[in-house]
Amino acid sequence: MSNIQSEIKFLIELDENRVPEKLAWTAKDGGVELEESKAIMLSIWDSKAQETLRIDLWTKDMPVDEMKLFFHQTLVAMSDTFQRATNDEKMTATMKDFCDYFAEKLELKQ
DSSP states (O other), X not given: OOOOOOOOEEEEEEXXXXXXXXXXXXXXXGTEEEEEESEEEEEEEETTTTXXXXXXXXXTTOOHHHHHHHHHHHHHHHHHHXXXXXXXXXXXXXXXXXXXXXXXXXXOOO
């Protein structure tokens, strides 16, 4: 019996100061091939150390208004994932309330 594997790749082009200029990602199983992006946030759980490792990258030309939207949508997605992972309805509702507050304070249009 063989294991099924799937691969996701990130390609980061850096300037002379090692600041990202271009980001692209590939996930062949998802039909994505070198799709450009302006930001990536990746969280990895280190079970031994009981801590989250993170890679947060964005290009020099990522507009601040898009970054605000990116954060809001990421927070909403994290709330949904938290719900699926824990079934904690009460905390999910609290997280969603914060997402609404975040969007309101940043004047993001829904």
